[in-house]
Amino acid sequence: MSQTTQSSNIEKNKQLVRNFVEDVFNRHDMAAVDKYMAGGEGFKQYLGGFFPGHPDSRTTIDHIVGEGDKVFVMFTKATNKQIDKRITIKSADLYRIENGCLQNIGM
Numbered sequence: 001m002s003q004t005t006q007s008s009n010i011e012k013n014k015q016l017v018r019n020f021v022e023d024v025f026n027r028h029d030m031a032a033v034d035k036y037m038a039g040g041e042g043f044k045q046y047l048g049g050f051f052p053g054h055p056d057s058r059t060t061i062d063h064i065v066g067e068g069d070k071v072f073v074m075f076t077k078a079t080n081k082q083i084d085k086r087i088t089i090k091s092a093d094l095y096r097i098e099n100g101c102l103q104n105i106g107m
Contacts, residue, residue, distance in 0.1 A: 010066035013097045017071045018061060020102060025059035025077070038101045054079040062090075070105075071095045 023032040028051045033040040057079035077089045096103040
């Protein structure tokens with residue numbers, strides 16, 4: 001694979017993760033999980049318990065790095081748990097992209 005092709009694939013993988021974050025974590029579109037992940041039923045169940053209690057939650061990508069078929073992302077997740085109390089959490093995920101689908105392989 002040429003360096004140009006590899007760079008193009010890495011950028012596509014990073015964009016896939018960006019789209020996933022926007023659709024799932026920011027738009028709260030649980031149906032979109034199936035578009036991005038194979039076998040995401042457990043993840044959808046988790047989100048189904050989280051989103052109703054945090055309807056204003058937002059995720060911002062702070063850093064995103066791609067190498068080969070992997071994308072590492074550092075996030076800031078914010079929500080108002082109670083009135084006048086903003087909760088902010090920093091986290092990171094490592095994804096492997098296989099056949100256009102995300103595989104979460106580490107947090």
